[in-house]
Structure formats: structure tokens, C-alpha cells
Amino acid sequence: MTGGCYDERSARCASGPAPCYTLSMDPTGQKYFTIIDYVIFALLLVASMAIGLYYAFTGGRQSTTQEFMYADRSMKCLPLSLSLMATFQSAVAIIGTPAEVYANGTQYWFIGCCYILGLLIPAHIFIPMFYRLHLTSVYQYLELRFCKAVRICGTVTFIFQMVVYMGVGIYTPALALNAVTGFHLWGAVLATGLVCTLYTALGGLKAVVWTDVFQTVVMFTGQLAVIIVGVHQAGGLSDAWVKVRDGGRISGIDLNPDPTVRHTFWTLGVGGVFLMLSLYGVNQAQVQRYLSSRTEKEAVMSCYMVFPCLQVALMLSCLMGLVMFMVLYFVMDMLQNFPGLPGLFVACLFSASLSTISSAFNSLATVTMVDLIKPHYSMTEARATLLSKMLALSYGIICVAMAYVVHLMNSSVLQAALSIFGMVGGPLLGLFCLGIFFPCANSIGAVAGLAAGLVMAFWVGIGGFLSRMPSSVQVLPFNSTNTSENITVPAVIDAARPAGLNGLYSLSYMWYSALNSSTVVLIGLIISFMTGPTKGDDVASGTVYPVMRTAQSLLHKLVKPSACCTSPEHTVRWSYGFTVKCIVALGHFNVVKLLLADRWS
Numbered sequence: 001m002t003g004g005c006y007d008e009r010s011a012r013c014a015s016g017p018a019p020c021y022t023l024s025m026d027p028t029g030q031k032y033f034t035i036i037d038y039v040i041f042a043l044l045l046v047a048s049m050a051i052g053l054y055y056a057f058t059g060g061r062q063s064t065t066q067e068f069m070y071a072d073r074s075m076k077c078l079p080l081s082l083s084l085m086a087t088f089q090s091a092v093a094i095i096g097t098p099a100e101v102y103a104n105g106t107q108y109w110f111i112g113c114c115y116i117l118g119l120l121i122p123a124h125i126f127i128p129m130f131y132r133l134h135l136t137s138v139y140q141y142l143e144l145r146f147c148k149a150v151r152i153c154g155t156v157t158f159i160f161q162m163v164v165y166m167g168v169g170i171y172t173p174a175l176a177l178n179a180v181t182g183f184h185l186w187g188a189v190l191a192t193g194l195v196c197t198l199y200t201a202l203g204g205l206k207a208v209v210w211t212d213v214f215q216t217v218v219m220f221t222g223q224l225a226v227i228i229v230g231v232h233q234a235g236g237l238s239d240a241w242v243k244v245r246d247g248g249r250i251s252g253i254d255l256n257p258d259p260t261v262r263h264t265f266w267t268l269g270v271g272g273v274f275l276m277l278s279l280y281g282v283n284q285a286q287v288q289r290y291l292s293s294r295t296e297k298e299a300v301m302s303c304y305m306v307f308p309c310l311q312v313a314l315m316l317s318c319l320m321g322l323v324m325f326m327v328l329y330f331v332m333d334m335l336q337n338f339p340g341l342p343g344l345f346v347a348c349l350f351s352a353s354l355s356t357i358s359s360a361f362n363s364l365a366t367v368t369m370v371d372l373i374k375p376h377y378s379m380t381e382a383r384a385t386l387l388s389k390m391l392a393l394s395y396g397i398i399c400v401a402m403a404y405v406v407h408l409m410n411s412s413v414l415q416a417a418l419s420i421f422g423m424v425g426g427p428l429l430g431l432f433c434l435g436i437f438f439p440c441a442n443s444i445g446a447v448a449g450l451a452a453g454l455v456m457a458f459w460v461g462i463g464g465f466l467s468r469m470p471s472s473v474q475v476l477p478f479n480s481t482n483t484s485e486n487i488t489v490p491a492v493i494d495a496a497r498p499a500g501l502n503g504l505y506s507l508s509y510m511w512y513s514a515l516n517s518s519t520v521v522l523i524g525l526i527i528s529f530m531t532g533p534t535k536g537d538d539v540a541s542g543t544v545y546p547v548m549r550t551a552q553s554l555l556h557k558l559v560k561p562s563a564c565c566t567s568p569e570h571t572v573r574w575s576y577g578f579t580v581k582c583i584v585a586l587g588h589f590n591v592v593k594l595l596l597a598d599r600w601s
């Protein structure tokens with residue numbers, strides 16, 4: 001079922017506006033899973049649980065909130081960077097990215113370009129500011145800069161975002177397991193929800209980070225195994241290359257400035273920066289990791305090291321899209337002659353998702369405690385820690401409930417997850433940017449701006465969703481527990497040039513974060529000026545970023561290069577400079593690679 005389908009696929013793609021087409025399959029499942037596969041899968045759950053128990057009974061035994069939420073602020077940069085990457089890399093990306101690349105070619109790979117600014121800006125603006133303010137949660141910043149009400153609005157928005165996202169994260173691998181083994185869907189959701197809740201509630205952030213490290217290894221191993229076997233089945237590297245090239249899967253850089261085209265260099269590389277900022281700059285799950293590191297420098301370094309990790313993750317999922325036909329079933333068909341490999345791949349999917357929902361549980365428990373409960377009720381440390389653990393458990397239950405809501409929805413999981421980030425994370429990013437870059441913004445402006453951003457997000461997001469309804473695009477058969485359903489593969493979305501409101505509705509979902517965060521800043525500033533802008537001296541120190549001063553000193557440094565010296569500051573600056581150069585070089589590599597691919601095809 002390989003070669004012929006490639007041709008069919010590309011023929012359909014080339015024919016332009018086409019609704020999705022279906023392929024009938026016989027995924028009775030059971031044939032894929034042997035006893036070894038079940039053992040591998042069970043080992044993943046047992047090992048994750050064991051790591052949780054280890055941190056429950058060592059160190060401070062999770063008896064303080066400092067340890068439970070911030071790992072005693074003792075983390076080193078390597079585990080942190082793997083954990084930072086794992087947080088927003090779930091089974092959604094593992095299945096969704098290859099499906100996207102398979103269906104629409106490697107254009108999506110250009111999202112790798114947005115990782116450069118998307119990580120440099122957090123590393124040099126957000127992390128130093130948050131770290132020096134000794135925050136207990138990132139939303140405490142909003143109270144320092146504005147007032148308590150803004151903090152609560154921010155917290156509630158974050159809770160909403162993560163709860164919806166968790167549902168997608170837990171549902172995806174369970175449905176995959178159900179599809180390939182016939183394993184009960186809700187049994188899988190409950191089992192993973194339970195294991196994850198337990199190790200998160202017992203082991204705190206240390207367990208979450210170290211399980212993330214372990215799960216990342218399983219995730220990469222599973223993907224690599226699939227790619228190696230896939231290339232082998234295709235007859236080796238050069239045959240595989242010819243197949244994907246002739247199948248039209250290799251896309252050159254698309255510089256079309258039209259913001260309604262789903263994936264171009266601009267939507268992915270520039271729109272994606274705002275997505276990255278909302279995730280890696282101001283999302284509590286990530287800021288919690290920066291704050292848990294031993295030193296500020298180590299926090300910055302961990303952010304830098306996310307860059308190569310994310311590039312590897314992106315490369316693996318894109319390569320997987322190139323070597324496979326219909327992600328899930330193809331993988332299983334391909335691997336069934338290798339006992340243990342289907343199990344490893346399913347373990348890979350669950351690893352990806354466990355590392356995501358554990359981060360969600362822990363960050364949700366943290367903000368509920370630190371931002372919503374602690375400021376209003378005084379309690380002993382022991383009580384606060386117990387309550388935090390109970391909160392982690394409660395979010396576990398909510399997560400399973402959300403999985404059911406996702407079960408009722410019916411859309412591409414990757415696009416759904418990235419849209420949630422843009423629609424809810426975008427306004428949050430705008431709120432933080434308003435506070436950090438605009439000293440004149442006041443609290444009324446902040447609340448009004450956030451509200452306007454959310455209204456804009458849901459207006460455009462839901463409008464876009466509804467206007468695309470007729471040619472509904474679906475990436476995986478994720479609408480039913482019935483595994484003998486037909487499988488739909490996404491077709492290129494294309495329509496006549498939309499006008500008026502429809503133009504707004506057809507905005508690429510990759511721009512959601514940029515649009516919604518800009519709306520917050522714009523409306524926030526207008527309302528601030530109408531209600532009396534904050535005066536420079538009234539802003540709490542350390543809560544605004546001195547844009548002008550930094551630009552001036554940067555310019556100064558460029559004009560007058562410093563004489564060679566070997567002070568510690570110099571060494572630090574030099575190593576930062578070197579890392580920046582490496583990152584930029586890797587970014588260029590990303591572009592060059594695909595430019596060349598264009599030339600060859």
C-alpha cells in the first residue's frame with residue numbers, strides 16, 4: 001500500500017481544490033500487537049510511576065510547596081531543556097506533523113525558522129525579568145505591574161487554555177492505541193490519566209521534569225525506529241528520496257505574503273514567532289521551569305538548548321511524514337514484522353502525551369494554589385502542599401472529562417492544538433507585552449485589552465471554523481471509537497479569494513497568536529490613554545523592559561567594539577554570542593536545506 005498511494009495522493013493534490021478523500025482500511029488491529037508490545041507499553045507506565053515514587057520519598061519528600069512546584073529551585077539546564085521541549089510536544093505533534101507533511105508536503109518544516117526569535121526573545125527579555133522578580137507564578141507579575149484583578153483574569157485565561165489543551169493531549173494517543181489494538185478507548189484514557197496524575201501529585205515538579213527526560217528518550221527512539229524501518233522498507237535512502245520527490249512531497253520555500261494561505265514562510269516563520277512567545281515566554285508551565293533552575297544563567301541556557309531539541313523533534317516528525325503513507329496504519333503495517341516495534345511506537349505516542357499532561361497538571365495546580373487560593377486563605381505549609389497535591393488530582397479528573405469533549409469535536413488535532421495556543425495563549429501574550437513594553441498602560445486598559453483580544457480570538461477562530469465547515473478537513477479518523485471507520489486524509493484547503501469578513505475568517509490559524517496579542521496591546525493602549533495612562537514613576541521597578549536603553553547600548557557596542565579582555569563578564573558575553581551564532585547558523589541550515597530540495601525536485 002505504499003507506492004501507488006503516493007501517486008494517487010499527489011495527483012489529488014495537484015488537482016487543486018478538492019475535498020478530503022477517503023480510503024477504506026481494515027484496521028482490525030489485534031494483529032499488530034504481540035505480547036512484547038504490551039510489555040514495552042506497560043514498562044513505560046511502570047517506569048514513569050517509579051520515577052514519581054522516587055521523588056515522593058527522597059529529597060524533601062515533597063513536603064513543601066517550594067519543592068512540589070519549583071523543585072527547590074535546584075534544576076540544571078539539560079533536564080530542563082528536554083522538559084521544556086516535551087511540554088508542548090504531545091502525541092498531537094507526533095501524529096499530526098507527519099500527517100501534515102504527508103498530505104501537504106514539507107512546507108510545515110519552515111516552522112523551524114520561528115524557533116530562532118521565538119526562543120531568543122524569551123531568553124533575553126522574559127526570563128531575566130521574571131527571574132529577577134522572584135515570582136511565585138508568572139501571573140504574580142501581572143499583579144506587580146497592574147493589580148490583583150488583572151492577575152486573576154490572566155490566571156483564569158491560562159487555566160482555560162491548559163484544560164482544553166489537556167483534553168486533546170490525552171485523547172490523541174488513547175485513540176491511536178484503540179485504533180491499532182482495539183484496546184478500550186476510555187480504558188486507555190483513564191489508565192494514562194491515573195498514572196500521570198499519580199506521579200505528578202506524588203513526585204512534584206522534580207518527577208515531572210525527570211519523567212519528561214525519560215519520555216523524551218522513548219519518544220525520539222520510537223520515531224527514529226519508524227524512520228529507519230520505513231527507509232529500509234522503501235529500499236534504502238536513495239529510493240526513499242526518489243519516492244518522496246516524485247510524490248511531490250518536497251516543497252520549496254513559499255514566500256507568498258497572503259496571510260490566508262495556511263502554511264507559507266511568513267505564516268510559519270513569522271506568525272509562528274508569536275505562537276512560540278506565548279508558549280515559551282509567558283506560559284506558566286514553561287516559566288515554572290525557568291524559575292526552578294539554580295541560576296538565571298542556567299535558565300537562559302536551558303532556553304537556548306531547547307532550540308536544537310525542537311529542531312531534532314521537528315526533523316524527526318517531518319521525516320516520518322516523508323517515509324509514511326497514512327501515519328498510524330502505515331506505521332503499524334510496516335512494523336508488524338518486527339515484534340516490539342508497534343509497542344515502541346505506541347509507547348512513543350504515550351510518552352509524548354504523558355510529558356505534556358503532567359506539565360499541565362503541575363502548572364495548573366500551581367497557579368490555582370498560588371494565584372487563586374493562597375492570597376485569600378492563610379494556611380500552614382503542610383496544608384498548602386497537601387492541597388496542591390489534591391489540586392493535581394482534581395485536574396487529572398477534569399482532564400479525562402475534557403477528553404470526552406474533544407471526542408465530540410471533529411477536526412485536525414494539530415491545527416486544533418495550535419489554534420488553542422493562538423486563540424487563548426495569544427491574548428495572554430498580548431497582556432504580558434502590554435505590561436512589559438508599555439510603561440503607560442494601566443490596569444483598566446489591561447483588562448479591557450485582554451477581553452478585546454479574547455473576543456477577537458473567538459470571533460475569528462469560530463468564524464473561520466464555521467466558514468470552513470463544508471469542506472471539513474480531518475487528519476485522522478479521530479471522530480469515532482469505531483475502528484472500522486473510513487480514514488480521511490486532508491486535502492489542500494483552497495477556495496476562491498474570500499472578501500470582507502470572510503477574508504478575516506480565512507486568516508491562517510498560524511497568525512492567530514499575532515493577531516490576538518496585537519489586539520490586546522492596541523486596545524489596551526487606547527483604553528489606557530482614555531482613562532489616564534500610568535506615569536513612569538508609578539510603575540513598580542523591574543516590571544518594564546527598557547527598550548530604548550537596550551537599543552542604545554546595543555548600538556553603542558556595535559559602534560565601539562570592546563577591547564579584548566578575559567573578565568568573567570567577557571567570557572559569559574562571548575559564550576552567549578557564540579551560541580547566538582550557532583542558532584542563526586542552524587536556522588540558515590533549515591532554509592538552505594529546503595531551498596536545495598526545491599532545486600533538486
Ligand SMILES: CC(C)(CO)[C@@H](O)C(=O)NCCC(=O)O
Pocket residue numbers: 085088089090091092093094111169279310356414417418
Ligand atoms: C508547539 C510546537 C510548535 C513547538 O513546541 C510543536 O511542538 C507543536 O507543533 N506542538 C503541537 C501541539 C502538541 O504536540 O501537543
Ligand code: NA
Pocket residue numbers: 086087088089090091351352353354355356357
Ligand atoms: Na509532551
